[in-house]
Amino acid sequence: MTQSAPGLSGNQKRKMKSASRLYAVQALFQMEHSSQTIDRVRREFIEHRFGAVYEDGEMLDGDLDHFSTVLETAVNHQAAIDQMTDRALVAKWPIARIDPTLRALFRAAGAELRGNDTPPRVAIKEYVDIAGAFFPDGKEPSFVNAVLDHMAREAQPEAF
Numbered sequence: 001m002t003q004s005a006p007g008l009s010g011n012q013k014r015k016m017k018s019a020s021r022l023y024a025v026q027a028l029f030q031m032e033h034s035s036q037t038i039d040r041v042r043r044e045f046i047e048h049r050f051g052a053v054y055e056d057g058e059m060l061d062g063d064l065d066h067f068s069t070v071l072e073t074a075v076n077h078q079a080a081i082d083q084m085t086d087r088a089l090v091a092k093w094p095i096a097r098i099d100p101t102l103r104a105l106f107r108a109a110g111a112e113l114r115g116n117d118t119p120p121r122v123a124i125k126e127y128v129d130i131a132g133a134f135f136p137d138g139k140e141p142s143f144v145n146a147v148l149d150h151m152a153r154e155a156q157p158e159a160f
Helices: 012-035 038-049 064-076 078-088 098-114 119-134 142-157
Strands: none
Touching: 012 038, 012 064, 012 098, 012 119, 038 064, 064 078, 064 098, 078 098, 078 142, 098 119, 098 142, 119 142
16 A cells, blocks of 8 residues: 555556555445445544455455545546536436445446546546446446446546
């Protein structure tokens, strides 16, 4: 769990960013589910989840800066991100009716799409992969791809 890891390979840095995205989705879900503050959840993830070892394997360390940026942006701009998500959803499916895991995913992805640090296509692929991890047998990854494509075109039209 290094903030900036100068000695790591590019591949390892990418894996850490991917892990931090997954952690951000989990943290946002936990915050909504348990009404915990961002500071409490962030501390729990950094101290207990980044690099934790479980019976079935070891969790990757996350990129602390990326995790914090996604989490803070999602919380600080939640209303705008939710509105952008609503515009990407079918009119009969406002974000409040979406599965809470997907809602957290859309908020994390929306936070990342608001910035210009990650190319939109990279962010979409990463979050579609996360959807596949949470819903391995469902249609959710395709749904996430469509919604995030719409959101990305709104947030960064110049990238398409």
